[in-house]
Amino acid sequence: MLKKVLLEFKTHQGSYGLTFFILTFSVTLFLFFSSLYYHLYLFSREAARSLALTVYLAPDLRPQTQKRLLQKFRALPGVKEVRLVAKREVLRELQRIFREDPEILQNLDLSKLPDFLEIHFQDPLRDLPRVQPQLRKLEKEPGVLRIRYAQSWLGRLWHLSQLLRRLLYLSMALLLASLLFLVVVTVNLTLEKQREEIEILSLLGASPGYIGRPKMMVAFVLGSGAFLAAFALLHLFESYLQGALAGVIPFLNLRLSLLPTNYLILGTGGMGFFCALLSWLAVQRYFS
Amino acid sequence: MGDLQYNSPKFWGKGIALGRVLLRLEKVSKIYPPSIAALKNISFELERGEFIFVTGPSGAGKSTLLKLIFGLERPSSGRMFYGDLDYARLHRRHLVHLRRRMGFIFQDFRLLPEKTVFENVYLGLEVLGVSGSVARERVERILKRLGLAARQNQKVKTLSGGEMQRVAIARAVVREPELLLADEPTGNLDPERSQEILRILEELNAEGITVVLATHDESLVRERHRRVIALQEGRLFHA
Structure with missing residues (x-):
């Protein structure tokens, strides 16, 4: 199987490379804005805690x-x-x-x-x-x-944090929908380029599993790899963000936390499985 | 014969009882939506080891007939049997097992242009689970036989039409199929190359492979004394 996966990578290295780049870019945007909204909410919440x-x-x-x-x-x-x-x-x-x-x-x-x-x-x-x-x-x-x-501006901050919480949920939902849409389109376009190969293999009597397994493995690696790469990119950016966000509310010293480990594992695995699932569905669709 | 038997790998290894008759069609029709009848009430039997021509003008239903036999399409009505296997009871996932017993040669070759000649033919065996030295030996043998040994490391996209068709034949017959379906295999070739392809297919038939060849080229058919299934507007005109 490993040999087949490597061969699959080698055969379609151009399109898989581009797919990886698009997925990484999309996830980076998603994580960046999610993190930004989340921390904005955290700032307001922390301030409002003294209410x-x-x-x-x-x-x-x-x-x-x-x-x-x-x-x-x-x-x-x-x-x-x-x-x-x-x-x-x-x-x-x-x-x-x-x-x-x-x-x-x-x-x-x-x-x-x-x-x-x-x-x-x-x-x-x-x-x-x-x-x-x-x-x-x-x-x-x-x-x-x-x-x-106790203090009127804290009251306003409390209302603001309530609003930000709602905005956070809404923004996260929209960002997630955009990310999923981008991933679906990217994975489908990548496999659309392999449509002929899938059709030919099915005509030769290859089972959906024979065709789909290496593609699913590659999709899993690409999806989870893109998530990790996006996280690594944001991590590099973290020190800058730390400084930029720390100065927003001077008396609040809030540590910037990008993603807890369990969310990182969940995101990496989830993204990998989602891409693998899309890949499987595409193979099923093009199977003659 | 229950569906459980169709699920069994043993069944697909040996289970289809092939008598004298390899293929039987009973009043088979194929209607595409909204109501385009590609085939109407086609009935015939194909014996093992036969070489038959399916002829007719463009749109007569030749390709549809071959697609039905190969399991790419389902009949709208009528019954089809491969040996004693009823097509109607075949689930989509079992079709691959049936296809592994057949070879299909397409007019447009359906090869992978970025792969080499060897890789394309090897693929035909690999999907059957035959790989390694056994597969390599069989591929080399068939390529040599079809005069492609010198081209085996060349990418398919660099070959001529005649050579591509020979690669397609090599990929189909390297699997040693019971039934070889050829849909206009000479459609893109000049007369000389067409004769060469026909000669190869006749040799394979002489070795026991049943061949169904669809063509609109009457001259190819006239020269050979083979059974002809003539179609016209989806009807069996002459058998």
């Missing part, structure tokens, strides 16, 4: 009511920590912020300042959408003034 809810409480709330509310928010699914920030702490923070202009705070009535609860979730992206209905109910609880994200 916390702020629940402003009514001034002069009785300690029992505060405790009750604290317990209610603590009971929400996915909550990691609920911290009560007292008005004195708020004032200290305001004094720190306006230390250059202390006159701003001169006439501030401490009793008008609200206490608030700072609620951190284990995974804000996962948990926040789940607790939205409960939050709407809690906002109407006596003693609760208002619920809002």
Whole structure:
């Protein structure tokens, strides 16, 4: 079989070479853009992970009511920590912020300042959408003034990451469809050039297996080889990407990970099997 | 005869009982969509060792008849038997086994132009599972017999039409087929080369190979006292 596979490579080296090049190029594009979208999503997600809810409480709330509310928010699914920030702490923070202009705070009535609860979730992206209905109910609880994200830009980032996640799925689906289309067309065109040979062999009494096995093996090697080559190309490009992406959000130091090993194995094998399957189907089609 | 038998390699090795009659067609018709009748109610028997001509003008159904016999087409109606083997019960995957018992010579040769003469003929044996020194010896013998020994390492695309036809014959007969089908084997050749091809086929027939030769060239047929199946517009005109 090995001899036949080598002979098959040798006989059609031109078309197989071109096929390998096109497949590698297609997979490289797919991996590059998938990686880019994925990391964009990761950046936004990592940033949004620090997202916390702020629940402003009514001034002069009785300690029992505060405790009750604290317990209610603590009971929400996915909550990691609920911290009560007292008005004195708020004032200290305001004094720190306006230390250059202390006159701003001169006439501030401490009793008008609200206490608030700072609620951190284990995974804000996962948990926040789940607790939205409960939050709407809690906002109407006596003693609760208002619920809002701790920092408005983080809130926007959270929405952005939600959008990016959807875009990621959509882009991945489109990219994958384009990749599959390109692979199908390339493998079929390669075997279309061998149509006459397949027809002649079948006329001589060769079984589909006799004709198809070496071609399937070659297709498997080409497909999986193209995936590995594309990965190697991106790996070479990785250090550049690392620098380029690391500077996007300065305080976030996110490591660039192209593909975990299991995905690499899955991609290499999957691509090989897909090409082999296409090759088999083409042989069946041209078999007289 | 059940389908299980057709699945058995042993069956394809020895299982077809070949009596005096090698091929039998009973009221065979072939209609191409939408309603083009290529063959209408053709019936005849072909005995082992016979050499018959299938004649008729272009479009008479000669090639269709040969394709039906070779299993490239299925009849629209009627029955066909190879020995006691019923074509109707043959699955597509079994056709290769039937084809291995036959040789087919095409008007357009159907050779692999980038391969050498030797490789093309060798391929005919390789698909049967015959390879190595046994196959090489048989290929060399047939090439020598057909006057192609000196050309064996030449690529097919560099040969003349007559030489290509001889390579096609070599590839078909190196397999020692029971039945040799030739579809206009002299169609692209000059009269001298045509006579040469006919002579080779007659020699092979004398050695026991049954030959069915389709041609529109009446002059080739007239000179030889062989059975003729004449077709006209898909009907058997004379047998």
